[in-house]
Structure formats: C-alpha cells, structure tokens
Amino acid sequence: MILALFAILILAVLARQAALALLAVTLLTSLGAARLWQRWALRRVDYRRELSHTRAFPGDEVTLTITITNRKPLPLAQIQIFDALPNGLRALDAPLIFSGSRQTSLLRRSTGLHWYERVIWRYRLRCERRGVFHLGPAQAQSGDPFGLYRSDATFPADATLFVYPRLLELADLGLPARDPLGLMRAPALLRDPLRVIGVRDYAPSDPLKDVHWAATARTGTLQTRVYEPATSHTLALVLDLDTFEFYFQGIDPELVEHLISVTATLARSSLAAGHAVGLYANGAPAADEHLVRLPPGRSPNQLSQIMETLARLTAYSVLPGARLLRLITPELHPGATIVLIGAVAAEPICATLLRLRELGFQVVWIYCGATPPPAVPGVQTHWAPRRGEGDERG
DSSP states (O other), rough: HHHHHHHHHHHHHHHHHHOHHHHHHHHOOOHHHHHHHHHHTTTEEEEEEEESSSOTTOEEEEHHHEEEEEEESSOOOEEEEEEEEEETTTESSSSSSSSSSSEEEEEEEEEOOOTTTTTEEEEEEOOSSSSSEEEEEEEEEETTSSSSOEEEEEEEEHHHHEEOOOOGGGGGGTTOOOSSSSSSSSSSSSEEEEEEEEEEOOOSOOGGGOHHHHHHHHHHHOOOEEEEEEHHHHHHHEEEOOOSSSSSOOHHHHHHHHHHHHHHHHHHHHHHTTEEEEEEEEEETTTOOEEEEEEEOOOOTHHHHHHHHHHEEEEEEESHHHHHHHHHHGGTTTTEEEEEEOOOOOOOHHHHHHHHHTTOOOHHHHHHOSSSOOOOOEEEEEEOTTTSSSSGGO
C-alpha cells in the first residue's frame, strides 16, 4: 500500500495534479504516524496485580486489584486485556470467556489510556477448591487510532494465591475435641528428640541413631545423646494418597481431598496442643519431584509450612503407603507417634503398622475408607469416612 501511494505521488507530481499529490502525501503521513503509533503503543505500559490476601480457604473471597498505567506522553485510543484466571477461582462480578484450555478462563477488559494515566479494576474472587493459583499471564492488544495496525504484548503472572485444604471439625471425624489421638493416655514422661541436653556412655540397649559421633570421636568411646524429658509428643503425620489398592483402578479425587483435609485438621489441632508435628506423603507437590518429607517441629511457622505443602500437593501417589512407612521409620525416634491417614486397608499396610508397633512406636490409624477398617493389635484405629458414608456407624 505504501509503495502504491508513493507511485501515485510521483505520477501526480509529474502530471502536476496538486490535489492528487496532496491526498497521497496525507495518506502517506497518516500511515507513517499509524506505524509509529503502533510501534510505541504498548511500550512503557505497566500491568500489575495485587491480592487482598495470599492465603485463603475454600469458600473464602479475596479481592483482585489490577492496575494498568501508561507511563509515556503517547495516549492509547484502546487497549484490550485478556487476563488468564485459573479454574478453581471464580470471578463474582466479571464475565469470563473461554480460553481454549480447561485450566484457565479469560478475564476480558477494554479501555482507553491518556498520557500518564492510570486505571484500576477490582474483582471479587471466590476460592472454590484447594490449590496454588498463579494469576496470569495477560495478553494485551492495542494499536493506532485508525485501526490500521495492531501491537501485542504479554504481561507475566505476578500474583500467587495459596488455597489451603478445607478444615474439618474433629467431631465430624468421630474424634473427641480433647486429645483426639489419645496421646494423653500414653506415658507422660517421654524423650524430646528435638532437645539434646548432653551425652553419656553408650549402652547396648541404646538405638544406633542416638549415637553422638562427634563426641565418640573426641572421647574415643561410644557416646549417646541424652534428651530432655518432655510431656509433649512427636507426631509424624503420614498421608497415604492411594484411594484404591491397585493403581490401575484409578483415583477418587473427592476422597483424596478428604484425606488431605483430615491431615490438615490433625496438624492444626496437634500443633495447637504443643506437639511437634511432621508431614510425610507418598506424593509430591506440583512442579516438585521429591516426596513430601517435612521433619517434626513445633516452630511458629510449622503449621503454615504444612498447610502450604498440602495446598501444593497433587492427587497422585508415586509409591505404596506401606513402603513410605518403611522409608521414614529410620528418621523417627522410638517413642514417636506415627499417625497414618489413608483409605486403603491392604494387607501390606496392616503388616507394616503391626511392625511399627513392635519397634516401639505409638501408632494411630485414621482410616477414611467407606467401610470399617480391620483391627490391628496395639494400633489405635479411628474410622473417619467422608460425610454421608459412615452414617451407619451409629
């Protein structure tokens, strides 16, 4: 088109057609201005998202604030924004359009921007399920005022929302509000593996994991750690994500969510009671290749670490629950309480729980299957099915 206008301009000059030459010059000037406008339209345009809260629970509402700023003297006649909103978050006061993917929807807005102008949009988002949600990216489209050319830009994701698992009432799990795991019935005087107060000579009855190798090298004789007595307990919450005995049977997503919610509920109540709580699972968080292995602790941020880990956890297990129990046993001190949360009562699980009891661990089994679990000698068993499945318990 530009070459054609140049040709018309030359012919008009040669033919001394002033009106035609003026028209060609006007069109060429307009096209040049439009091209320059299109090239600079989306430069120095800032796009920022802010959330009123970065941590929430299913059913909560958060406010998303989007700020778009034109930081240059060139105005924009129109800019269209298509911002990706992950499924699991629902905009309550804005229509969404299909993005072509099951993972996201698009939040569409259009506006004009004067020079150095800022526009702010606010939306209410409802959290519909557990997960970690990254808001964005956003695609922007603009151009020249004549609509001849279009420019595109991408604004990356810059806001992340953690939606924690849904917390349940202990009564709904068939557990008493006071001492739900029956820990107070255990001996009151325990060793606290998190507090070493000294060393002493090794005795044949001491486990090898208590050997203090630095002191042994210094003294030339085997030395073992001495722990501070404590009335609190060390709990290892072990989450078995399997919902069927065999992998080819698939998964039950609703049951997985129930297992994760039960784990989160027990972690909160146990930490509130002053216990040291750790988390282990036979699955991995999203975008992570390692199994969940969070050592027991009672620090102020332990609960947030557990809740964030559970929020990121995928619904797929990568090894059987019985094998996970065997893997973590060497990391735990005898006298610790192992709490298994699972929905599979296969023979390997029952045999492993019995073996842990024989090794000196206190074992609690929170069974979330649809039918009552088998009895395992020496193991406290609580049946905590999904609401509606265990009504026949009476």
